[in-house]
Amino acid sequence: MLQEDMDVMFGNAMAYNTPDTVYHKQARSLKTVAAKMIELAKQGVTDFRYTSTQNTAYLSFSKSGTSCAIRRGCCLGAACG
Numbered sequence: 001m002l003q004e005d006m007d008v009m010f011g012n013a014m015a016y017n018t019p020d021t022v023y024h025k026q027a028r029s030l031k032t033v034a035a036k037m038i039e040l041a042k043q044g045v046t047d048f049r050y051t052s053t054q055n056t057a058y059l060s061f062s063k064s065g066t067s068c069a070i071r072r073g074c075c076l077g078a079a080c081g
Contacts, residue, residue, distance in 0.1 A: 006034050 013027035037048055 003035070003038050006031070006038075010034070 010027045010031035014024050014031075017023040017027070019025070040048075
């Protein structure tokens with residue numbers, strides 16, 4: 001249910017704003033991050049933190065006592081084995 005609602009929200013933002021707008025770009029980026037977070041939640045991750053520096057954004061999380069981080073643009077498969 002949550003994933004479907006988020007897909008609609010991000011899809012609308014991308015459909016009603018041209019690709020060169022900040023709204024479209026942010027919706028595309030947030031859709032990717034949200035999908036990763038939902039997938040991790042399905043795997044049992046319960047603690048998420050989002051950190052952004054000047055040039056890089058990180059999604060860090062804990063799973064079974066192991067801390068991991070995903071840099072924006074990295075795939076999930078490499079995170080936490």
